[in-house]
Amino acid sequence: MFRAGGQMLLAGTMPTGASEAFMPSQRPHVVILGGGFGGLETAKTLSRAEVDVTIIDRQNYHCFQPLLYQVATASLSPAEVAWPIRHILRLQKNATVFMTEVTAVDVAGKTIKTKSDSFPFDFLVIATGATNSYFGHDGWAAFAPGLKRIEDATRVRRNILSAFEEAELADDDNRRRQLLTFVIVGGGPTGVEMAGAIAEVARQTLKRDFRRIDPRSSRIVLIEAGPRLLPGFSAKHSAYAQRTLTAMGVEVMTATPVTQCDAGGVALEAGRIDAGSVVWAAGVMASPAAVWLAAEHDRAGRVVVRSDLSLPGHDTIFVIGDTAAVNDAGGRPVPGLAAAAKQMGQYVGRLIIARSAGRTLPPFRYRNQGALATIGRRAAIVEVGPIQLKGFIGWLFWSVVHIFFLIGLRNRLAVAITWLWSYITFQRGARLITEVPPPRI
Amino acid sequence: MFRAGGQMLLAGTMPTGASEAFMPSQRPHVVILGGGFGGLETAKTLSRAEVDVTIIDRQNYHCFQPLLYQVATASLSPAEVAWPIRHILRLQKNATVFMTEVTAVDVAGKTIKTKSDSFPFDFLVIATGATNSYFGHDGWAAFAPGLKRIEDATRVRRNILSAFEEAELADDDNRRRQLLTFVIVGGGPTGVEMAGAIAEVARQTLKRDFRRIDPRSSRIVLIEAGPRLLPGFSAKHSAYAQRTLTAMGVEVMTATPVTQCDAGGVALEAGRIDAGSVVWAAGVMASPAAVWLAAEHDRAGRVVVRSDLSLPGHDTIFVIGDTAAVNDAGGRPVPGLAAAAKQMGQYVGRLIIARSAGRTLPPFRYRNQGALATIGRRAAIVEVGPIQLKGFIGWLFWSVVHIFFLIGLRNRLAVAITWLWSYITFQRGARLITEVPPPRI
Numbered sequence: 058m059f060r061a062g063g064q065m066l067l068a069g070t071m072p073t074g075a076s077e078a079f080m081p082s083q084r085p086h087v088v089i090l091g092g093g094f095g096g097l098e099t100a101k102t103l104s105r106a107e108v109d110v111t112i113i114d115r116q117n118y119h120c121f122q123p124l125l126y127q128v129a130t131a132s133l134s135p136a137e138v139a140w141p142i143r144h145i146l147r148l149q150k151n152a153t154v155f156m157t158e159v160t161a162v163d164v165a166g167k168t169i170k171t172k173s174d175s176f177p178f179d180f181l182v183i184a185t186g187a188t189n190s191y192f193g194h195d196g197w198a199a200f201a202p203g204l205k206r207i208e209d210a211t212r213v214r215r216n217i218l219s220a221f222e223e224a225e226l227a228d229d230d231n232r233r234r235q236l237l238t239f240v241i242v243g244g245g246p247t248g249v250e251m252a253g254a255i256a257e258v259a260r261q262t263l264k265r266d267f268r269r270i271d272p273r274s275s276r277i278v279l280i281e282a283g284p285r286l287l288p289g290f291s292a293k294h295s296a297y298a299q300r301t302l303t304a305m306g307v308e309v310m311t312a313t314p315v316t317q318c319d320a321g322g323v324a325l326e327a328g329r330i331d332a333g334s335v336v337w338a339a340g341v342m343a344s345p346a347a348v349w350l351a352a353e354h355d356r357a358g359r360v361v362v363r364s365d366l367s368l369p370g371h372d373t374i375f376v377i378g379d380t381a382a383v384n385d386a387g388g389r390p391v392p393g394l395a396a397a398a399k400q401m402g403q404y405v406g407r408l409i410i411a412r413s414a415g416r417t418l419p420p421f422r423y424r425n426q427g428a429l430a431t432i433g434r435r436a437a438i439v440e441v442g443p444i445q446l447k448g449f450i451g452w453l454f455w456s457v458v459h460i461f462f463l464i465g466l467r468n469r470l471a472v473a474i475t476w477l478w479s480y481i482t483f484q485r486g487a488r489l490i491t492e493v494p495p496p497r498i
Numbered sequence: 499m500f501r502a503g504g505q506m507l508l509a510g511t512m513p514t515g516a517s518e519a520f521m522p523s524q525r526p527h528v529v530i531l532g533g534g535f536g537g538l539e540t541a542k543t544l545s546r547a548e549v550d551v552t553i554i555d556r557q558n559y560h561c562f563q564p565l566l567y568q569v570a571t572a573s574l575s576p577a578e579v580a581w582p583i584r585h586i587l588r589l590q591k592n593a594t595v596f597m598t599e600v601t602a603v604d605v606a607g608k609t610i611k612t613k614s615d616s617f618p619f620d621f622l623v624i625a626t627g628a629t630n631s632y633f634g635h636d637g638w639a640a641f642a643p644g645l646k647r648i649e650d651a652t653r654v655r656r657n658i659l660s661a662f663e664e665a666e667l668a669d670d671d672n673r674r675r676q677l678l679t680f681v682i683v684g685g686g687p688t689g690v691e692m693a694g695a696i697a698e699v700a701r702q703t704l705k706r707d708f709r710r711i712d713p714r715s716s717r718i719v720l721i722e723a724g725p726r727l728l729p730g731f732s733a734k735h736s737a738y739a740q741r742t743l744t745a746m747g748v749e750v751m752t753a754t755p756v757t758q759c760d761a762g763g764v765a766l767e768a769g770r771i772d773a774g775s776v777v778w779a780a781g782v783m784a785s786p787a788a789v790w791l792a793a794e795h796d797r798a799g800r801v802v803v804r805s806d807l808s809l810p811g812h813d814t815i816f817v818i819g820d821t822a823a824v825n826d827a828g829g830r831p832v833p834g835l836a837a838a839a840k841q842m843g844q845y846v847g848r849l850i851i852a853r854s855a856g857r858t859l860p861p862f863r864y865r866n867q868g869a870l871a872t873i874g875r876r877a878a879i880v881e882v883g884p885i886q887l888k889g890f891i892g893w894l895f896w897s898v899v900h901i902f903f904l905i906g907l908r909n910r911l912a913v914a915i916t917w918l919w920s921y922i923t924f925q926r927g928a929r930l931i932t933e934v935p936p937p938r939i
Contacts, residue, residue, distance in 0.1 A: 140929075141707070141930075153709040156931070173667045174667060226597075265588040474915065489580055490558045
């Protein structure tokens with residue numbers, strides 16, 4: 058089974074206890090936890106280095122999270138925003154990919170423990186990302202799924218589509234009104250994008266599909282605890298986003314904290330909103346790297362790292378992306394964006410190459426590449442250095458940037474065609490309710 | 499919520515107990531159970547008739563089952579072979595679609611009971627299809643999923659892709675060999691298609707993606723209890739299929755009944771095959787319509803119907819498609835094909851129109867439109883009347899026919915592009931392991 062030479066590569070990445078047929082190489086072994094933007098960029102930066110790279114992820118795919126909301130609103134299929142990690146790295150001969158789940162990090166013994174096996178490392182890069190945070194109310198997760206994983210997105214899609222199906226069957230006016238009420242908690246880019254997309258589903262995509270309900274009568278409520286939408290953007294663009302959403306029929310509530318999520322909707326300080334579907338876009342929390350490392354972390358669970366992204370006291374352990382607490386040159390926290398994770402991944406890859414050669418690099422420095430947010434199929438907001446766009450021109454810019462970022466030519470082409478088609482027809486091709494829907498109460 | 503006029507149609511299809519705002523019409527009410535090939539064709543045939551049509555399905559989509567094997571082998575996404583039933587019928591004003599599950603049929607009271615509500619009918623068309631049959635060994639379903647539903651296909655996809663992932667992690671040679679053994683039970687078109695597609699995944703798609711295993715060394719075994727593959731085709735074409743599969747590296751075993759399926763593989767009379775994935779393509783069983791109707795049925799659970807497809811003693815209840823036991827003019831059973839279900843759906847639709855006008859029609863007569871089966875990306879078998887094709891020409895014919903049959907222009911275009919892309923590159927775009935894989939023993 059294990060043939061040397063030819064296509065097969067005997068990487069020095071074998072688990073402990075592996076067969077004697079494996080000859081460990083003398084090259085440094087870099088273990089990367091997580092195949093997201095940060096982990097993949099680290100691996101790619103090391104592609105020509107004299108190291109052996111092992112990427113461990115509990116899933117077999119890299120997910121393009123910025124487009125998950127389009128899976129959740131039935132525009133794209135999961136396979137259009139996700140690609141097998143091992144396929145992305147298939148031509149990188151020094152990289153080995155394992156699908157398994159990390160259970161512990163033995164810092165002193167320089168070993169990763171997983172559900173399957175243990176992996177010794179010379180360098181470790183932790184890039185395990187973030188999950189949804191319910192600010193201490195973990196029970197809300199059952200009623201208000203977030204949008205961090207493919208399974209989250211298909212669950213939200215099922216909730217939204219099932220609500221219309223159940224409303225068509227409902228006999229009771231109040232029940233019907235509840236089912237046709239959609240609440241999005243959190244007014245950042247994901248919340249704004251979800252609210253706009255759900256409004257389009259209800260007002261356009263489904264308008265001819267029902268006989269007993271009018272999907273256009275749906276109530277879509279976007280709730281933000283802070284004073285304005287899109288706090289990462291300028292106040293001018295926040296106001297534009299709010300105007301645009303309101304014109305699309307979305308109720309925007311700012312300065313409105315949610316005090317409870319349950320099976321029937323959400324509670325606010327001023328009362329309740331009965332809703333059939335609640336989507337959580339309000340906060341994220343780092344993956345448990347700080348627990349694995351017993352390391353200092355901030356309130357969101359992000360590991361406090363040094364200016365070279367290494368763990369204090371451990372020159373060969375790095376934490377990057379959404380899992381790391383890093384500040385920019387101005388002392389502000391680096392935002393949890395794909396671009397930031399990629400910059401960190403590239404930096405750490407270069408640093409490992411330098412260190413292996415006895416050199417070093419200046420500290421990591423975040424370059425702000427700007428921010429984008431889309432509001433339905435007609436408008437987006439772009440703040441990229443001197444480029445300040447809104448409206449349809451912003452939307453075109455947003456589309457081109459996202460298609461450009463998508464990994465893999467096939468998906469770029471397929472997504473472009475899918476978008477063009479749904480732009481022309483208002484239709485959405487992925488309106489499937491798969492798996493058994495959970496019972497509603 | 500319920501507005502009269504305009505886009506909204508007040509169908510005479512309201513559940514019992516519905517609001518007084520609904521005015522039932524005096525037109526006959528046709529309830530169709532199932533949105534598969536038969537049910538959809540019935541609905542479409544009634545599109546201009548003076549009847550109200552209600553389609554009830556427990557899923558929100560129509561699934562193009564002949565291509566499910568391509569979902570199971572990661573070529574197509576679920577949304578490329580399935581479409582919302584209500585979207586297909588959105589412009590048919592006399593049709594209302596409900597997503598709910600039938601629990602009973604009250605034949606005397608002419609009412610359908612569902613999990614949500616009850617629906618009275620004047621005419622009933624049962625087109626609920628078939629499920630996998632394990633010939634009395636229902637426990638085998640846990641180890642050998644079939645290919646009847648989207649969820650089956652994504653489960654098979656997860657099993658196959660996870661087997662390669664686990665083999666890459668495995669330390670033990672025997673375990674690795676087991677994981678890289680794929681068994682397909684049943685040598686009909688689905689079994690032949692699955693075996694060919696898995697062989698391509700192992701030999702082509704994945705050949706560069708692993709470091710510790712060589713996917714090309716996978717063992718793929720197609721097991722048929724009868725004397726030859728594809729019993730529905732000519733002996734010449736059976737032999738061609740077997741030769742082609744063998745050349746692709748598939749072990750074909752005919753006259754070999756499977757005596758047991760378990761977590762470790764399958765047992766045969768002559769011994770065991772340890773396998774990581776088993777796919778069931780050996781038999782189907784009708785949905786429980788015969789139980790609902792307390793009707794006479796054959797061994798596969800199909801309801802015995804009269805020559806006009808009605809239930810004996812009930813002129814207004816029809817059973818069609820895979821749920822009905824019907825013979826052709828030569829006394830042979832009509833096969834469980836999409837074309838047969840469509841013919842029956844069209845016949846029953848026309849018959850309902852005739853009956854409503856006080857006329858009738860001659861008995862249903864099945865027109866054999868031939869059969870197709872594909873064996874990987876280079877060969878297919880076509881037996882359509884005088885057209886007898888095999889090899890690449892057969893494959894082209896098969897592709898054109900399938901794209902032509904796909905409902906909805908978008909999917910036709912998207913599937914064509916996806917196929918063309920994967921034909922050129924050998925790549926498969928939907929290689930996602932979603933949902934948590936069940937533990938292997």
